[in-house]
Amino acid sequence: MTAVLPAPTDRDVYTEQHHALRTRVRAFLAEEVVPEYPGWRSAGSPSRRFWQRAGEIGILGIGIPEEYGGRSDTGFRDSAVVTEEIQRLGLAIGGLRVQTDICVPYLLHAASERQRKHWLPRLAAGETVAALGISEPGAGSDVKAMQTRAIRDGDHYVVNGAKTFISNGSIADLLILAAKTDPGRRRDGISLLLVDTHTPGFHTGRKLSKLGLEAQDLAELSFADMRVPADALLGEEGAGFRYLSTNLAAERLSIAVNSQAAASAAIGWTIERLAGTKPGQDVKFTIAGCAAQVAAGQALIDRAMTRLIAGTLSGGEAAAAKLYCTELQGRVVRSCLPLFPPGEAYRASSLIGQAHLDGRVSRIYGGSSEIMKVIISHDLGLSS
Template sequence: MAVAFDTSDRAIYTREHHDFRDRVRRFLTEEVLVEYPDWIDRGQPSRRFWERAGEIGLLGIGIPEEYGGLPNSDFRHSAVVTEEIQRLGLAIGGLRVQTDICVPYLLHHGSEAQRRHWLPRLASGQVVVALALSEPGAGSDVKSMRTRAMRDGDHYVVNGSKTFISNGSIAGLVILAAKTDPAAGRNGVTLMLVEPSTAGFETGRKLDKLGLRAQDLAELSFTDMRVPVANVLGEVNAGFDYLTSNLAAERLSIAVNSQAAAASALAWTVEALAGTRPSQDVKFTLADCAVQVAAGQAFIDQAMGKLVAGALTGADAAGAKLYSTELQGRIVRKCLGLHSAGTAYRASSRIGQAHLDGRVSRIYGGSSEIMKVIVSQHLGL
């Protein structure tokens, strides 16, 4: 039972995925690690990162080759990237926001003109994209959304604000959710493609965070911002259906990240204890962790197989997210306690930072409590 990142016996991956993993690993270890301390200070990755990620294909995952995407790629390629990022204990969740969350909206709901204009720019790293959904006091509760977009001729006039927006301060494109029919509740939400250069668009402060310090998170506001009707993504008032259509994949993306984080914490701890004589209690704790991580990996690989086959259900994804994010919390906490206090609680500690980075995984994308509701409903309860 391997605790390190030996993926050779995982049936979910092909030779092509292993080759892609080698490319991703080289990029992260030879280029990203050098820059990463600066990202923490700035609170966001460098422009160079996005451009290089585009050059080597990381941003083209899932995008058809005709739009500049990575040929024959699917969610498994994204999982490879996530696993390699977590292997090094990095926080680059904005990349998954682009490939796993935002790109599918354009692919599945954008017009041909929108796809041809934006997808090559996203795949190359020329443009970074953000999803503007959460609002102050409302979170991602669509019913409570206060941002309004009122039709005025060939434009919508938008007023409102968004918060906790990943990639918010660096984005060149924002997929904005706004109420176009406030009386219709969730059936009155529309998605729009907005460029930050639009008059009335304001990027507010970057938000300080307990963890994920190298990840961009910002506030956005809109004051009488005029958005052309042609920038509507898909159909007017169909935004809620679009937001939920990719939710299973989004939650599985979080689950893959959490599973990889748990595996990393275990691997680092075993490495830290190499050459020592751990007590039986420590051995038993790590043995228990290893079994849980192995079980979680089998669960996640099964879910990935279902997603690639088009058979992943909302309950499947909820269960995967619930298990893996709670697993992440348990494993990291146990492993943190097995490191010496003199190293584990320093700012430079990988395991200490993993403890801070991991807590939010049980909140965003739907809390653990919401995942339990979904699974229990699937059980007919």
């Protein structure tokens, strides 16, 4: 099995530093997260204690320079290690990746020194939870169509509008908010604001009930004459769409890593479940076919990570990784599910059953599979 699905220690993309991190994360998840996880599913989000402990053991400091309270010499591969270990146990803690892989890079690349000093140490320590506010009720994938407005009024912006499907939305202390500061300029009129969620006029709406991802917070937000200080502007006014686009390749690769790890975990659980039995040829062939596909996905992921670290990962390559691995996740879990006894696979406590529900949305968020195909076709020179 190792020859087909290499162990992490056999993958060239990881170093001894990453293997040491994996050992610490695996122990943390097994000893502190797994016992609490059923309560998170009931509550609809991880406990605040989780964020504090994740900060204490260094998970939330990944990618953040030491001068801001983070861990030096860490980056995307460290986040990938954490993701792989989370999926190995069948946990849904996507809000963690939202903070480390999506929100933190905006602060690193576009924030002022004052903003970095204020927010990054709090994020690294787990004192602050971050969310990204883009999606709106009437403007899902079309960012340019957003209706939330942030109109300059002296030394403040007055914000009105609403967001939906916001991961970490109900627990966030910091919202990186996309809003139109110049509505007439479409995408060139979008800006990003760093919003303290305790600001008057900030309202948290419903926690959204989901098909799967029960322990991951998802909420509606609204803003009614919310006054945000002008110095909370992230980077340049009108540059929000450019900032949102800059990190898309890494965000999509993060989703791909999660899906790849989920597919690999599903095969592992299935083989463990069949241990001591004599599976028929059809079962063997099903697992063999899944294993070959997962091995191909792993090669694609490791190549993409190497190119991301080198600064050469293209949008088309990231889209290809997301397309392949998220679709792979669905195929593999769907193939493994019938290999478990029905009385086991369809129980709420079933890892494989929950994985079937949790995995469906990965083909939608971060850009649907259809959008990924559009990007790949453009990269191939097939644009009209």
